[in-house]
Amino acid sequence: MAAxxxxxxxxxxxxxxxxxxxxxxxxxxxxTFSDSGIDFEIIIVDxxxxxxxxxxxxxxxxxxxxxxxxxxxxxxxxxTAYIHGMKYATGNFxxxxxxxxxxxxxxLFLIKPIVYRKQQEGNFDIVSGTRYKGNGGVYGWDLKRKLxxxxxxxxxxxxxxxxxxxxxxxxxxxRKEVLQKLMEKCVSKGYVFxxxxxxxxxxxxxxxxxxxISFVDRVYGESKLGGNEIVSFLKGLLTLFATT
Amino acid sequence: xxxxxALRLSRLPSVPCSSHGCPALRLSxxxxxxKLAQWLCGLALLGSAWAxxxxxxxxxxxxxxxxxxxxxxxxxLLVAFGCYSLATVGYRLATFNDCEEAAAELQEHIRAxxxxxxxxxxxx
Numbered sequence: 001m002a003a004x005x006x007x008x009x010x011x012x013x014x015x016x017x018x019x020x021x022x023x024x025x026x027x028x029x030x031x032t033f034s035d036s037g038i039d040f041e042i043i044i045v046d047x048x049x050x051x052x053x054x055x056x057x058x059x060x061x062x063x064x065x066x067x068x069x070x071x072x073x074x075x076x077x078x079x080t081a082y083i084h085g086m087k088y089a090t091g092n093f094x095x096x097x098x099x100x101x102x103x104x105x106x107x108l109f110l111i112k113p114i115v116y117r118k119q120q121e122g123n124f125d126i127v128s129g130t131r132y133k134g135n136g137g138v139y140g141w142d143l144k145r146k147l148x149x150x151x152x153x154x155x156x157x158x159x160x161x162x163x164x165x166x167x168x169x170x171x172x173x174x175r176k177e178v179l180q181k182l183m184e185k186c187v188s189k190g191y192v193f194x195x196x197x198x199x200x201x202x203x204x205x206x207x208x209x210x211x212x213i214s215f216v217d218r219v220y221g222e223s224k225l226g227g228n229e230i231v232s233f234l235k236g237l238l239t240l241f242a243t244t
Numbered sequence: 245x246x247x248x249x250a251l252r253l254s255r256l257p258s259v260p261c262s263s264h265g266c267p268a269l270r271l272s273x274x275x276x277x278x279k280l281a282q283w284l285c286g287l288a289l290l291g292s293a294w295a296x297x298x299x300x301x302x303x304x305x306x307x308x309x310x311x312x313x314x315x316x317x318x319x320x321l322l323v324a325f326g327c328y329s330l331a332t333v334g335y336r337l338a339t340f341n342d343c344e345e346a347a348a349e350l351q352e353h354i355r356a357x358x359x360x361x362x363x364x365x366x367x368x
Contacts, residue, residue, distance in 0.1 A: 028357060
């Protein structure tokens with residue numbers, strides 16, 4: 001599909017069991033974009049949620065129009081939903097974020113123009129949200145979770161020297177062609193995939209800008225940070241260490 | 245709109261883009277070697293330098309005070325790195341921002357969103 005207009009932003013939203021959060025995220029995005037006068041579309045890629053997420057997405061499409069809401073059903077492991085969603089993206093810029101309202105709103109209102117404008121200002125290829133710098137931060141995290149987060153990030157910085165302060169946050173804006181190129185090169189899944197994208201982007205000479213974001217813990221649903229997550233993070237980190 | 249807090253990363257020293265939208269696709273020297281390979285090389289270099297000086301056979305040994313300092317050097321460095329890591333992570337943990345305002349605003353926005361969506365016909 002041909003890209004429409006100089007500055008359309010496509011938001012890729014992979015969902016799984018997000019029937020409560022989805023309408024809120026979509027509303028917030030729609031409002032942020034229309035307040036800033038930025039043309040947008042939201043691509044909802046659902047992984048076969050059993051909780052009625054798809055029905056909610058259908059209703060949202062009726063409310064906002066099929067021009068703005070694109071629905072896709074894609075049953076596949078996490079990380080590949082983006083690849084699928086991207087085929088339907090008609091914008092020049094692509095935002096990847098979580099549908100669980102953890103990427104906060106208020107900064108969503110501020111950040112979109114900043115992110116988008118920053119992208120224009122600095123001509124960055126990627127703009128990444130960071131929780132670790134400036135007035136970025138988190139809400140609703142206990143000490144243990146913060147410690148694990150900072151510890152993991154420190155390890156990542158030492159081993160990978162990625163040139164970005166927050167690799168596992170997943171709120172980013174990419175130029176479409178940059179994302180396409182990176183998708184071809186990256187092989188991991190889940191949030192290791194997010195890390196790999198930044199590392200490969202640096203290797204390929206792409207420029208990465210950063211903007212502080214607040215990460216507010218999930219409003220509805222369970223947040224995952226168990227032993228399994230940590231183990232898979234370490235495995236992913238070591239894989240990236242050995243292969244990039 | 246606040247621009248405070250918007251940070252700029254230093255870019256790679258890359259070829260400036262002449263055409264808009266064309267990323268500099270120059271492979272940095274880092275891309276040639278994996279991080280693991282870089283570490284192994286670095287360790288091998290430092291390790292052999294240390295071994296050559298500290299474990300040299302008599303006759304080729306550097307002066308005694310130097311040798312005494314060199315021998316435990318790897319351990320010192322490891323300990324120093326350990327301390328640095330603890331201090332850094334500790335500091336970063338302590339200065340991890342808590343976004344209370346953000347959370348409060350989120351709740352407000354959620355209320356507004358639900359009201360508006362209900363008005364527009366969404367059945368939650």
